[in-house]
Amino acid sequence: MSTAPTTLPTTLADSMARCALAVTAYFGALFGSLEIIAERVGDRFEPRQPVTAAALTELVEPLAASTLASYPVVGAGFVVNPGSLADRDLYLAWWQGEEQQPLAERGVPIGHHVFDYTRHEWFQVPLVSGARHVTGPYVDYVCTDEYVLTATVPVLVGGHLVGVAGADTRLDTFERLMRGALQGGGDVVLVNGHDRCVVAADPLLRSGQKVDPTTYAAVRALPGLPFRVLGGA
């Protein structure tokens, strides 16, 4: 009955498909939640009236709370592109942790120490590509101090980026979510756009480790995500 147009063992092909499905399902749902934040923020910027940090915070807070409540993420919110707000240049309307603490306190004078997030991949890639992105795994020493995957969605108003809506998933959490999909089905690895391992069936393959895709028998791209599933080293 083996009419599959592949020379791969069925179990490996199945495992790769299972892995791809689990990744796509998780990020598909999370991006859905981020698109809601993006849409509401986009609407607010639409009338071309100046938007203040306080108004933005008020708008985003319940939306971020909903994302934090619905998905196993450690932080969520909206980060502005400089020049978009009336009263701030850089601003993070971002909540994190069990207590959903706001990252940027309001009503505090601007200090002389600066933190420019615009060079970070999670901001840079959606800015340049205009498309959603997942960054990581990386140690986010700026916000969570955790090893995370950051999903970001650009918010464009009249072709101009006003910022990105995003959420952080701890790699611990993601690994647990993926555990079932990676069990007992051969050598399957999820790699990011930098060919770094995100999660793998092989216990010796560390998250973040560089992987050479050419040493794998099969490669499966994940549409709309900067990930690939490799199989059969």
Next chain:
Amino acid sequence: MADAPRRGGRARSAIFAPLSEVGRAGQVELRLTEAIRSGVLIEGERLPSEPELAGLLGVAVVTVREALTGLRGQGLVTTTRGRGGGTFVAAEAAADEEALAERLASMSRAELHDRGTQYALVLAGCAEIAAERADAEEASLLRGLLADESDDVGAWRHADAELWLSIASLTQSARVTREVVRLEADFGMVVRIPLRDPEVRARTLVGVERVIAAIEAGDAEGARRGARTHLQETLDRVARTQADVTDRHRLPRSAS
């Protein structure tokens, strides 16, 4: 490049983590003092309320109150009452070189060497593993963190702390990164005292550029050695500064 208040991210969590020896106002005062001097808590920033601080640090409210009185006495914080009131980090609090010198003078030589050994060991280890694990693109981002001649001493100190935190994050270990955050909150301000001297800044730039180049080249051994050499030179400068400061602060002996 646009500016925003750096809220210190999780460096702040290290500051507000429970103390091992509970109930000592002096410890609370010292920890907050170092956080302000090192720039983790920034000018104009509102501190958590007294009950919040007590909860975060695991001490009694009365202990926090005593510590804040001490900080006010040092001119590091100001307190305003009523609506919108609270305790704020005072202006120019971080730039007080005299207070930095006093902090250095209050340490024994043994303590300075003890802390210095830990600091150099952890950061050199970070540089080594970062070189193994970072790709060229990540490594080249480190160059964007360097301060230049036109920056003031505060910007230099901040840029240097940011650089080592970034190197730590390239180990891809959250725990190692948090350990560096803790070391920076604890000891970073002391290590960066000599940066007030422009010549030291020029040498620092040479030292850290060598480390970055090794990380870019994936040369783990070179990165470790480069970091170790640079940090040892830095710590030697701090030790000499401490000797100078201790001489200046030595009380005149009573005639006997």
